[in-house]
Amino acid sequence: MNGDDLKAIGYAEGKVIRMVLDIIENNYASQEKEEVLNLFKQVVLHPEQFLDHAVLKHIAQTLIEDTQGAETDRIPLKETGINYAVFGADYIEAGAVKQMEIAMKLPVAVAGALMPDAHQGYGLPIGGVLATKNAIIPYGVGVDIGCRMALSIYDIPAEYFLANEAMYKRELIAWTSFGAGNGWNGKDRAAHAVLDDAAFNMTPFIKNLQDKAAHQLGSSGGGNHFVEFGIIEFKTDDVKLNIKKGTYVALLTHSGSRGFGATVAGNYTRLAKEICKLPNEAANLAYLDMNRAEGQEYWLAMNLAGDYASACHEIIHERLTKAIGGQILAKVENHHNFAWKEMLNGEEVIVHRKGATPAAEGVMGIIPGSMTAPGFLVRGKGEAAAIHSASHGAGRQMSRTQAIKNISKEEMRKILKDHGVTLIGAGLDEAPMAYKNIERVMAAQKQLVDVVATFTPKLVRMAADGSRED
């Protein structure tokens, strides 16, 4: 018996679920699960009939109060949402647009934009950019706080990589760790100043996550996270990066703040939902006031998770650079799933970029395609209508379940072979066909970014298929 069982029979998110689980443990533990669920289904459907019940009266009362409160205490959305720009509307699913429209009706919303890789998420869509006044939305940032891309360009010609791929593969396997719960142990544990950040002492909740953060430092995640070697091509000299026209070996990583950030996100989303009761369709957009303790606390925790995610990439790049023996010509790093204080029309706003890349004028970013499609090193153009943002990748065109159902292992093998890509790990849910065409996504954001160089993946590692790997 757990919270999901109760939600399935009609219990709403909140404290009542905790109360019911307690009561079940203390009073109904010996009874059949089905029988207990039937009883509690009656309670949630007709709480008024249980107001005199010796054990269940408190739950009945709470359910009735919640229902009454639901109608009176909710913060109303505005009737008309603020207008926002959509880039690449033809490739964006209806659910993502619907979510953005709800977000634009929030009383704290100031401006928004939808990026061409947008798809439905919790609360704010992935690919959604939202500027708010004095408010931070934990689900506007996302679960993987500070998730990012990091690129190291080496002074190593492409031919050298192709002739030494076995060495790169060996080192890639040796120095990366993927999957939920995984990290580094014993002498392989990574060290970084971020673990001594005073923000870890902010609250007991954050302090309790410090050990997990230490264990997972320098590891990658699951899902679409990867560490890959590939070839980056500059078609012209880039003066600002001081890189000459040509092809170079490069290391590209995509991952975030691991279990630490996920736990922070979950905690403050729950807190926001308790404090900020919005109509049901906007419940996941619950926000924290930046002028109150909870908002300030989340802000510091979010920034710590961002610094932690950055440290993870730094360690992966340091270890692999040492292993392959390369000299770094340039490094680029950019994050999404984060919120920034920025100026908009003369006032300070909180810009949430959930799966969107910062693209202020001259700001560099990396927009990956898929394991067989090119990724792009870009320079932002500072488009105001996009709130200085761009997409964070190609975006999915198939859900994970759809991809597993519709793509065969043979198709996967073939597309990897055709593109000369070696893959370690990953399931069919990460197959290239599950993603939108990156060329079209880039075409839809010509106003937002200029392409500086093109990255072609050659050797890709992701989390093992389906579950954790050790």
Next chain:
DNA sequence: ATGTCC
């Protein structure tokens, strides 16, 4: 996204 468990 995450050892999903309130």
